[in-house]
Amino acid sequence: MIIELREFTRVEGNGKAEIVVENGEVKDVRLKIVEGPRFFELLTLGRHYYDVPDLEARICAICYLSHSVASVLGIEKAFGVEVSEEIQLLRELGLIGELLESHALHLYLLVAPDVFGYPDAIRMATKHGELVKEGLALKAFGNSIRELIGGREIHGINVKPGGFGRYPTVEELENIERESGALLRLARRAVRLFASLEPYGEKAGHFVATDGYLWGDKLISDEDGSFHYTERIEERSLVYSFAKQSRYKGEPFFVGALPRLLLKAEMLTPTAKRLFEEHREKLATGYVSYNNLAQAIELVYALERAGEIAKKLLDKGIKGENVPVEVKEGEGIGYVEAPRGVLIHHYRIDSGGKIAYSNIITPTALNHAMMEASLFKEARKLYGETDETVLVQRLEETVRAFDPCISCSVHIVKL
Amino acid sequence: MMDKLKLAVFELTDCGGCALNILFLYEKLFDLLEFYEITEFHMATSLSEGSHYDVALVTGTVSSQRDLALLKEARNHSDYLIALGTCATHGSVQASVEGSIREKLKRVYGDEGNPMRALDSKPVVEYVAVDFALPGCPYDKNEVYQVLMDIAKGIEPVKKDYPVCVECKLNEYECVLVKKGLPCLGPITYGGCNAACIRSGLGCIGCRGPLPGEVNPASEYEILKDLGYDDDYILRKFKTFARWEP
């Protein structure tokens, strides 16, 4: 017997799951992606490098800037371009805006209705209006940073190889410094709320993240040493599934907020670090549901770090100079921590500056196997114990904890 | 109080931006909710209670049989259907990848998998009649607000019919095409974004699709050729967001 779950709601993109039951026991769970193919790798082939980050942005709206930045980093690596600290800080600021926007959307509008038993945030607002408003305030602030650095709230084209089209003004940076401080209180409240959730889903066996907090030159894991994705991560097509699946040394693994905290806690800002320590025991169990709590702690990190960056830039003064980009043949990988986890853009560029090879692996594709493992565990636990509505609800929550971004999984195809 | 209009958001294959942009209306969303009740919007709600919609917004391209079925359902059950965003109106980036669907699937996924039910990405307007087409990748959120308000008040919304250039001039931005030699598609692209990219000092990449009528793609082509861009570059640039015309 196969139980078909309807399409997931309150996640980005279109996906559903199937539970295979034999002799009264859950035998398998399949995560089906019903989003159609989007062919981004083919789209960029033969295109001039300058136009590529703007196209890649369109992979996903919730994390377009992560895609632009990963793309720019890959291109700069291929050309051997090194940018100034100012440009790096501004890119980090943009990614922080995106983290705030994405985490706030996920926690307040998509997960909180589960916590309080509503079908959505709009209906939840009648009783918990304050909370919804707080979430929207955080989200709007994140978006304003994203607009400032990226050029638009969604799919801006301001992030370029070698720098930016437009640099922020002193006044705009002062606003960020001021507002990030003011919003910190809300983020701390979110930590309290999400710390009260019970654990569910699978415990992750492996964690993977980039070596810097929001981007890196390489990846790190719970094992020793840094590495390139090609060394330990393998992608394969599955006959039954609708997505390519990635494994770390053959095993499912987890990327996202929880892995970031567990692998990079020493890089956190003071308050975020304190909150992490306070909840370390819980988080270290590795249950995927604690990804929600980890995201809440990252809201605190993002606000503190945004303030730090704005201050640093204001102290030094904005120069607004781009670094010249010289076209030559080369190969480069950009690693970024999108809000939902590691994002990889890998390019080879020919001597004319055109893309000759491109490979993109998104967090949702990396987490796909882990998501299935979690669904399987949850389905086994609950099947026969509760009625189907509760089962379905809990399975949706399990998937939602990963904050999956289905549009983003560019490899994915409906069979 | 009069009954609220039933509003549905249907998302086909896309980046999620056009659906997300509705949530980015913030307070204005609550203003809209004075007139509308959302009965279908799977990114935002677990409820799905409609069988008839006064207004249906459809985002994304038709890229699979599921998309096609969903689109037909949206069309059959709605009075007023809006193709929302450049995916839905012109196909946007995913529809610009040329080649047969089988060949494309093979190049990305290898020989595995059965591509039977995947379709070549096409905009919504290729399959059904729409009552209004609002382009933009993503569309300007103030524009969708205006359109929905107009409909609620019984006014037929008006389509923008001037190029991005006009908004650029109104904002007094420096022309990046002439002054910086950047490839800017502003002269031949639907206005309505308030020249967002030129504000950053960068050229318009044509995300709102080509403006038909008086505009002159041939002269844009000549300008870009004079600036030193080759044929392949210019053609690809022209076709990135729009292989189809609504």
Ligand code: SF4
């Ligand atoms: S038109 Fe652009 S923003 Fe809208 S869904 Fe398509 S790719 Fe995304």
Ligand code: SF4
């Ligand atoms: S300037 Fe061009 S590319 Fe930018 S938002 Fe407007 S139409 Fe789109």
